[in-house]
Amino acid sequence: MKTKNKMTRKEKILLSWTIIPLALYTLFFIVPVAMGINYSFTDWNGLTQTYNYNGIANFISLFTSKRILNSLAFTGKYTFFLVIIIMFLAMLFTILLTYVVSTRLRTFFRSVIFFPVVLSLVTVGLVWNQIMYRVLPQLGQMLGIGWLSSNILGDPKTAMWGVIFVNVWQGVAVPFVILLAGIQNVPTDLYEAAKIDGATPFKLFTKITIPFLIPTINVAFVMVLKSGITVFDYIQAMTAGGPMRSTESAGVLIYELAFTDSKAGQASAYAFLLLIIIALISVLQMKVSSKVEVGQL
Amino acid sequence: MKKKIPVKVITYIFLAFIAILVIFPIYVTFATAFKTTEESTKNFFSWPQNIYIGNFVKVMADAHFWDYIKNSFLITVISVVVTGIMIPMVSFSIARLMRKYKYFKILYFVFVLSLFAPFQVLMVPLTQLCTKLGLMNQAGIILIYCAFALGQGVFLFVGYYKSIPVELEEAAVIDGCTTTQTFFKIVFPLAKPMTMTVIILNTLWIWNDFLLPLLILNKSASNWTLPLYQYNFKSAYTFDYNLAFASFMFSIVPMIIMYICLQKNIIEGLTAGAVKS
Structure with a gap:
């Protein structure tokens, strides 16, 4: 005071x-x-005024409930492929637009690829849901492609790929523009110095561009990682976790447990687990990026 | 030299394919919204032969249709305006006093902490809290957006204010400006680029948000926002997808217009928002 x-x-x-x-x-x-x-330490159902404390029973149930384990496995698999596909495409677009495409067309393609970002995730999910339900099967039959002839979202084997496709369609944009901005910040005098020393274009890319891009890649990577772990809107709009719970992510199941299954206590414990995972990733990211920055200086 | 041409050709074909893939759903949305059911059953891909506006007439005949537009619009505008003034002000206090007083430094870290919390953690308690407080309505959701916008906004602004020299403010004080006048006449105009970034980030987020309206506003149709309305009518439109696409147009078109007008700001804003957080 x-x-x-x-x-x-x-x-x-x-x-x-x-x-x-x-x-x-x-x-x-x-x-x-x-x-x-x-x-998260109670048996509360989300509706009544009272509840009892049940210790760590909810947290134990996270590792014994088949449905929860299934959703954790799905979320892991979904995030893994989402991160790989988005990072690969974002990097590919960045390289192509920087080294191959002319300046005028670069601006054009950047505008087009970035556009989906301004749309609502749920609207995007609903539009693609209609397309996959009505348009793609028509296209598949026309071209005689078997797996495309029926609704991809209706089959437990392919539903995840349908959702990942839509998530990539919208989600590649921000990582891509971040990388594109990052690659343009690499100091050009370094390239010239290396060229004089006789470095090949491939060497220039791996020895100068990539090291300079690592902090940017790190940012984009963690962003996509977090979006995958907490995915909700697309799944809710496209499959609502189905068919046969084949696309039930952690985010969707927490919502279901809390508001449909009257297991608010368990849902809170599950959400808390998600918080710990996200916090660990963030701490790890800060450690890695501070190391990289120190290394560069 | 010979090798370079095929690489270019393949690149352009690939990028053209990507561009078509991006535009395709938007094209389908436009085309289907203006077609009758018979016409789209015949050919989904064709452009409508006669522009049919019956789908829009039917969508707008919904008793609450204007409520959805009004809710989306009012919630976004009020939240964005309030945060667009509140965040620059509180960030200024923090930026100028965090080295002198512990309170401001702690406040900064407490605000930034929310960036790490996935929304699922807040879902159950927030619904419970708003029910108890009688805030399961538009006013409630506006207050929540204002609170949630603080983390990223304060983080971006505090960093930005460090680049604005304190000497300018001192000069203004000597000229007889009060603290509030100094802020609004000197600092706030200088921070305009960052205010723009925060406004864009928040507009896109709030206009397009689905989960929070689903929790707070789902009970009564007169409270729905556009994304919530589209979601709730998913099942109602199963048999009339032309109507569904017409309803999508109402949230897509404003965003297309905004993107065309503010494209540079949007790309820069989102890049800054992502890189700095």
Whole structure:
């Protein structure tokens, strides 16, 4: 309280500017997180006024419930392929637009590839859902492609790929523009110096471009990783977790447990597990990126 | 030299294919929305022979149709305007005083902490809290957006203010400006590029958001936003997909217009938002 008496008029005004944001943040973020942690140790069904504490039973159930394990496995698989495909395509687009395409067409292709970002995830999911349901089977029959002749989202074996395709369609844009911006920031004098030393274009790329791009790749990678782990909108709009729970992600199952199955306690514990995974990834990212930056200096 | 041409040709063919893949769903949406069911059953891919507006007439005949537009519009505009003033102000307090007082430094880290929390953690308690407080409505969701926008906004702004020299503010004070005047006349105009970035990020997020409206506004149709309306009518339109596509147009078209007008700002804003967070 000593500092408060010493505060100047200006500082008091600035202090008053923090009151409303802090109040909002406390009410809608800090309080709910605390409530969620509390719920995760209870058998609350989400509807009644009362509930009992049941220790770590919810957390144990995360590793024994078949449905939860199934959703964890799905989320892992989904995220794995999502990250690989998006990072590969984003890198490919970046390389092609930087080294092959002329400047005018580069701007054009960047605008087109980036466009899906402005659309709502759920609208995108619904539009593609209709296309996969009605248009693609027609196309598949016309061209005589077997797997395309029926709705990809209707078959447990192919449904995940349908959702991944749509997620990539929209999700490749931001990683791509980040990489494109990053590659243009590589200092050109380094290239010239290396060229004089007789470096091949391939060497230039692997020895100069890639090391400079690593922090950017790191950012894009973690962004896609997090979006995969928490995927919800696309699945809800396209398959709602089906068919036969073959696309039930962690995000979708938490929603189902909480609002359909009246297992709010278990849902909170599952959400908490997700929080720990995301937090670990973020900490790891900060460690890696600080190391890379130190290494570069 | 000979080798270079095929690489170029393959690249352009590949990129043209990608461009078609991006535009294809938008084309299908436009084409189907303006066709009758018979016409699209005959050929899904063709451009409508006669522009048919019956689908739009039917969609707009929905008793709550104007509510969805109004809700989406009001929630987005109010939240974006409030955050567009609140975030620059609180970030300014933090940026200028975090080295002097612990309170501001802690506040900064507490705000930024929310960037790490997946939304699933808040889902159950937030619904419970809003039910208890009577905030399962538009006002409630606006307050929540304002709270959730703080993490990224404060993070971006505090970094930006460090690049604005304090001397400018000191000069303004000598000229007789109060703290509030100094902020709004000197600092706020200088921070315009960052305000633009935050406004774009929040507009795209709030206009397109689905999960939060699903939790807070799903109970009564008069509270729905456009994404929620489209989701809820997924099953109702199973047999009349021309109507479904007409309904998609209402949320896609405003975004296409915005993208055409503000493309450069949107790309820069999202790049900055992603790289710096």
